[in-house]
Amino acid sequence: MNIAVEYYWPIVLLVLIPTVWWVQRRSFTGFTAHQRALQTVVRSTVLLLLIFALMQPTWERSGRWLSVVYLLDQSASVSPASAVTASQWISASTLEGQPDHWQAMTFGASTVAFDDLEAVEVAISGQADSPLSSLSDDAGSTNLELAVREAARVFAPNQVKRLVLMTDGHETSGSLIEAVGLLQQQGIAVYTMPLDPRDLGDGWVDDVRMPDVVTIDEPFAITVRVLGQTDTPAVVEVLHDNSVLDAKSIQLSSEPQEMTLKGNLTEVGSAELVVRLRAVEDVMAQNNQLRRSVVTTDRPKVLYVEGHAESQHFLTRALEAGGLSVDTATAMSLPGDAASLEPYAAVIFSDVAADALGRVQMEALSGYVSDFGGGFIMAGGDAMYGEEGYADSVLEALLPITFTVKERPEEFALIIVLDKSWSMVGEKIELSKEASKAAVDVLADHHEIGVVAFNNSLDWPVLLQRASNREWIKDRISTIMPSGHTNVYPALEEAFLGLEGSESRLKHVILLSDGRTYPDDYEGLVTKMAEAEITVSTVAMGQEADRELLANIADWGEGRGYVVEDVGEVPQIFAQETRRAARPTLVEVPFSPIVEKSVEMFKGIDFASSPPLQGYLSTRLKETSEALLISEEDDPILARWQFGLGRAVAFTSDVKNRWATEWLEWPGYGKFWTQLVRQTMRGSDDRFRALTVKREADRAHITVDIPPAAGDVTAPPTVRWTVGNGMTTTIRTERVSSASYAASVTLGPEDDQTFQTELPDGSEVARSLLYSYPAEYQFRPANVELLQAIAHDTGGVFAPSLEQIFEDDGVRTVRPIALWPFLVALALALYLLDLLLRRIRLFEASADLASPFQS
Template sequence: MIVILDKSGSMGGQKIELAKEATKAPLALLKDEDSFGVVAFDYNFYWPVRLQPAANRTQITQAISAIIAGGETNIYPAMREAYIQLAGATTQVKHVILLSDGRSLPDDFEGLTKKMAESKITVSSVAVGNGADRELLANIAKWGKGRTYYLEEPTNVPQIFTEETELATGKTLREESFKPVVKKNVEAFKGIDFKTAPNLLGYVATKSKDTSEVLLESARKDPILARWQYGLGKTVAFTSDLKDRWAVDWLKWKGYPKFWSQLVRETMRRQDDNEFDFRVERSGDEAKMTINAVRKDGQFRNKLDSLIRVVGPDQVVSDVSVHQVGPGSYEAKFPLTKKGSYLFRAVGEDSGGSSRVLAYSYPDEYHFYPPNTDLLRAISSETHGRFQPKTEDIFDPNGETTALPTPLWPYLTGLALLLYLADVLLRRIRLFEL
C-alpha cells in the first residue's frame, strides 16, 4: 500500500494534521510483512516513507509526523512515482490511496491510472473540502477500480483511511469453518472442554492490541477472544458471532451457556471488600502495598492466603507475596523499573479482588527527546532562513531596515503641563508692575 498525500499550502493547519494521522491509520491493520509507503507532493514530490515492511511502525510514524504543508498542487508526478514502485511488485494486493484538497495541474491522469489498473494496482481517492477537484478524483478512482470519498470537513479522514485499508486488504470477514484454539487457560474457562466444542463458521479478522491477552484464536493465529485491562476496568472482544450466522452449532453446544456466564462474571467489576483495606503508595522507586484486614466485629483477620498480582506498563505480570507485620496488617514492596501505569490486584480467596492503579511517570513536557533535525531543516528552507547559522549570523540584519514609530504624546503632554504652570505663575506674580 502507498498513500499519496497532498502537502500543498492549502492543506495547512488542521487538515495536514488530520491527514497525517489518517496516513498512520493503515499501520494498525497491516501485518508486519506487508509493505507500506508514503509519497507526499506539492508542485514536486518526495518520499517521507520509502516502500518498506509495515513492521517498522515507529520509524514510519515519526517520518509521517515530520511532513509540513506548503507549495502548489501537482498530483501527476507523485502518482507516476507510486506506479513505478508498485508495478514490479509481486504481492497479491497493490493499493494506492490518494488524498487531496485542491486542483492539480493538468496531465494524462486517465492514461496513467489505466496503466496502474492493468498492473493490478487499485487506486482510491479522498477529496477534502470544497476546493478539491472532486470530478478528477472521482475519475481517478473509477479508472483505478477503487473507491472515491468526499468530505467537507477533514475530521473523518482517519476513519475513511481505516475503512479503505480494511476493504482493500479484504481481511475483515473470514467465513470459513474452524475450531477455536485455546491459547491461554483462565478462570473463565473452568469446567469447559473446548475440544468437544463444535466449529464456528466465521469471524471478523483483526489484530490484537499489544496490551491485550488473547484467550482463543483461529488456526490462522487471528484472535477470536481477547481481553485487556484499562485502568480498573476490563474489556473483552469476541470476533465471531453470538447468533445463528456463524455460531449456529455453538447455540446447541451444552458448554455455550456456561462459557458466556463465566466470561461475563469474570469481566464484571468486583466490589471491594469492606473488611479488606488495600492501599498502594509510591515510595521513591518502589511501590509500597499495605493491607489492613479487620472483620465487622472488630476481630483481626490473620494468616490470610493472598498475593498481589502486578501488571507493569509493558504488560508483564508479576506475583508478589505479602507478609504479615502485625495483627491484621500486611505489607509488600515492588520495584518500579519502567515508566507508566502499574495495576495492582489482590488475588486469593481472602482478597475480595481489590485492585489499585499507580502511575509512575512524568508529563510529556518533561521528557527529553533528540532534536528533529529534518523538521528544523525543513522549517528553515520553507521560511528562507538558515539551518545551524554561525553565532555572528544570528543577529545579522542582512541590510534590512524597518521603521519604528515613536509616540510623541507623552512629551507633548508634559510640555503642555509646563506651559500651563508657567501661565498660572505669570498671572500671580507681576514682574513688570509700574
C-alpha cells in the first residue's frame, strides 16, 4: 500500500502532544492516575489524527479501470453504410466489454458527444439517409487532430485509456501527427479501424503536380493522378483559356492512375491551367477538374565561350532548339567581374585555352557561381588540361574534378608489394599471384616490373626489370608461398628504394594486404615517395585488413584505395590499376559512356544506343563531387558538384567535331546538352522562384528564398495574403537560414488565395492557390498507412477485434483516495469518547464511592 501526503508543515503541531501529557500530570480533577492517562491517550490520538488529516494523505490504490472513447468519422467521404455498421458495433462492443467508463463522439469539422448508445445510431442513420448535396457543413471537412484532442479531454481520470478511432484516415484540415505527442504523454492507446469510402461509382482528378515557374515556349511536364470507382472510358485534358494543350485517353478504374501530360505556354506572365476529367459514366461534376496557377518567364540566357569559333554552331543550334537563348563570346571578351555575368543563367566553356584567360576573369567566374548561384559547365579539349591548362588554377578549384599535371610519359615502372603472411594461405595468395601476373600482361615490353613479397621479413621474387621476359616473371611470381606475420613498412620502404633508382618518368606502387601491421611512420615514408613522384595505390583484402591505414597510404601516395570483399575481384583490380597508371592522360580511343548514376537530367536519353565518343581526358574526381557518366576505366566523363550557391559541371569529352563527331548526328545530342544546361543553370530568373506556397490540408506553408541578385535583406520580408473577397492580411515571416524565411497560415473559406511579397530590390513576386472543389469529394480508399502508424506509435492496434480492445494487457492505473475525511471522522469519534470519559469514573481511589457519575 502506498500513501502519499500533500503537506508536511502540520508535523510541527506534534509539539502539542507532550503539552497534553504535561497538563494531565498536573490535573486537579478527582480522576485516578489511570483514568487521566487514558484520557490523555485519547486526546493525543485525536491530535495525531487531526495533524495527519491536515497533511492531506492519499492512498494510491492500484488496479485496472478501463475508459473507452469511440471516435466515429461522419464526413462526406465516408461510406454511410460503413458508418452505420460502425455505430452498431459501438453499441455491441460497449454492452459486451462493459468498460468502467465510455463515451461516443462523432466528428467531421468538429465533434459531437453522445452518452446514449441509441442516440449514436440514430445520428449516424440520419446522416446515411441524406443525399451528399444536403450534408451539414460539419460533414464537409475531416479534422482528425481536433477530434483526437477533444476525445483526450473526456477520458475518465486515473483509468486505462483506449481510443477507438473509426475513419477513412483522410484529413482535410489539421494534422493528426501533431496530436501524437499528446496521446503518448497521456498514455492513450489508439485502436484504429478503417472505414470504406463513399461509393458513388464516381471518378475524379485527385492531384496535379507541375512546376510553379516555366519558361516561354518550353514544354513542361504535368503529372496527373486520377481515381475512379468504376471501369469506364475517360479522357484527361489540360486546358489554358479553354484551349486544350494536351489530352490522353484512359480506362478509368478503381486503381489510382498517374500520367504525364505536356504543357507549353507562349506568353510571359501568370496563367491558370485546368486539368479536366471527362468520363463516359460520371456521377459528380464538381470533382472533375483541378485548377493550377503557373508563372511563365522569358527564355533563360546562357553564355557560350568556344575555343574554336568555327565549331561553336553545333552546340548553339542544339541549345536554341531546346528553348534556350544563347549568347556567344570569346575568352578575351569575358568580363572581369561577377556582376556582369549575373544576367546569364549559365556559362559554358568549350576547349578554351588557359592562357586566353586572366586570373581576374577566372575569379569573376568563380564568384558568379559561388555568390550569384550561376551554373558553370566546362567541356573538354586538350588546351584545357595538364601543365599548359588549368591545373592548380582558380577554375580547377571551381570544378568537380582535378586535372592531371600533363600527359603521362611512356616510361613506366611498377612494383607490386604483396602480402605473403600466413593469413593469405589458400585462395587469397593464389588469386593475388594471378593478379600480379595479370598486371604483367597489361604492361608494354619496355615498361618495368618488380615484385616485393613480405611477411615479417621481405624478399624480391622479381627484381625491377623490363616486362618483356613475361613468362619467366610469371614463373617467379608462382614461387611465392605464405608464411610468417605481417609487416608492411620494410617492404614499402624497399619498393621506394627500388623505384628511386629507376629512370622511368612514371613510377607506381600497388600494395596488397589482408591483415594488420606493426605501427611505424607510414605517413612520412609515403609522403617522401609522393615528393619523389612515386604514386601508391592500395588493395585492402577482406574484413581483417587495416582498411584505415591502407586508405591513408593511398591518399598520402596520391593513388587509389580499393576495398575487396570478394578475392575473385583482385586480378581485375590489378589489371585495371596497372592500365590506369601506365597510360597517358589524353585517351583518344572510341568509347561509350556508362551511366554511373541515373539522374533527372538523363530522362528520355538512351545512352545504350548512343554512338561512341572518340576520346576524353583522364581526370580525378574530387571527394565531395559525383560522377554521372564514366568510361570503361571508371574515369569521370560527366561530373558535378555544388559550389557555393551555384553548380559546376565537367564534361571530359567535347561538344564538337573532334571527339563528338558521331554524337553530333545522334538525336540525343541536343536533348542531352539542353537538359544538362537546364539542370545546372540558375533559374531563368531566381526572383520568380523566390516565393513558394505549398498547401497541406488547410494549411499554407510559405517560403521566401532571397536570391543573391535581389540584394541584401535588412528585415524579414512580409507576405500579403489576399482571399477571393478582397480581404488582405499581412503575414510576417521568420528566418530559417541565411537567406530563407518561412511562415504558415490556416486557410479560410473555400476560395482562391493570392500571396505576394516584395524582394529587397523592389521586385514583386506572387503565387496563387486556386480552389477547385471540396477535398471531401475525393473518395479515396482508407489511408491505411496513417492509421497503422498512429496505432503503432501509441501502443494500440490497427483493425482490432472486440476482444483486443477490452483485453487486459497488464497495464494498471493508480486511483488516489483521500484519507483525511476518514481521519477527521475517527478523530470526532474519539473526541466524543473523550467527552464520555470526563463523565464516567472507570477507576476508583477507594471502595466507598457513592455514584459512578461525577457531578
